[in-house]
Amino acid sequence: MLNDRLLVALDGDSAERRSSAGIVIPATAVVGKRLTWGSVMAAGQHVRQVEVGDKVLFDAEERAEVELEGSTYLLLREKDVHAVAEPRGAGQGTGLYL
Numbered sequence: 001m002l003n004d005r006l007l008v009a010l011d012g013d014s015a016e017r018r019s020s021a022g023i024v025i026p027a028t029a030v031v032g033k034r035l036t037w038g039s040v041m042a043a044g045q046h047v048r049q050v051e052v053g054d055k056v057l058f059d060a061e062e063r064a065e066v067e068l069e070g071s072t073y074l075l076l077r078e079k080d081v082h083a084v085a086e087p088r089g090a091g092q093g094t095g096l097y098l
Contacts, residue, residue, distance in 0.1 A: 001044040004078040008038040008056065009071070035082060036060040038074060047078050055085040 001007055018024055040054045050056060059082070064075040 001042045001047075003044045004046045005044045006040055006047060006050060006056070006076045006078060006081070007042040007066075008058070008074045008076055009041050010074065011037045011039065011055075034060070037085070041073060050078060050081060050084055056081045057083040057085070 035057050036059070037055055037057055040050055040052050040056055043050060043052055058074075058076055058080055062076075062080055066073050066075050
């Protein structure tokens with residue numbers, strides 16, 4: 001990766017989701033502007049606030065897709081990332097916090 005670029009793999013739950021009533025909502029359904037979670041697979045040398053392995057929140061519409069070895073990834077700039085999830089420390093339960 002060069003400069004401030006990130007290679008991101010989409011999380012499996014971003015494809016389709018279920019409503020609270022159990023109705024399956026396909027990934028193609030548009031419901032306003034929805035942000036997406038993904039995992040950083042690689043980062044350029046000028047990326048300062050994101051590390052490989054971090055879970056990031058970004059706008060799925062502002063992306064470029066690339067296929068590597070049969071898997072599809074997204075190519076983002078660091079400035080396009082809205083948040084980085086931080087797991088709780090050991091012994092404090094589970095969950096992600098911004």
